Amino acid sequence: MPPISQHLLELFDAAGAPRGLLVSPELWAKVRDKILPTLEKALYELDPSCRPVPVEKPEPMAEWETLLSYWDFAYPPAYDVSCAHCGASTPDWRADDPRKFRLRNASLGGLVTFQCQACKSLILKKHFKKHLTVECQPYVERC
Ligand SMILES: [Zn+2]
Known part of the structure; x- marks a missing residue:
């Protein structure tokens, strides 16, 4: 005491x-x-x-617009996103209110990352010259 x-x-x-x-x-x-x-x-x-609620960063729409303005891939931009982990999907991520997928990153190199709002998985759309690959990385809790 x-x-x-x-x-x-x-x-x-x-x-x-x-x-x-x-x-x-x-x-x-x-x-x-x-x-x-x-x-x-x-x-x-x-x-x-x-616990304080984490403040969500705004979507980097300017990065997306920059990628669009320098778009030189052999196919048009696509706006569909789907989550292989939980099955959520949208034909146009920009049109959803509230968002099913939030834009996290869009680089000039062609990597566009979304976060699934249902299960927090990351969806990576990798744009190559002639094709596009999509990866889903399930969310892992950080300690
Ligand atoms: Zn999901």
């Missing part, structure tokens, strides 16, 4: 059950940067609902 101080006080209810810990602003300021990451990690385990 920590010593009783105006900076750190363990709190109990009338029945003696622990209720929490009171840390003074001065003490918190001294330990915040060290303790907060540990505290947040443990908190997310106890209460997963308070």
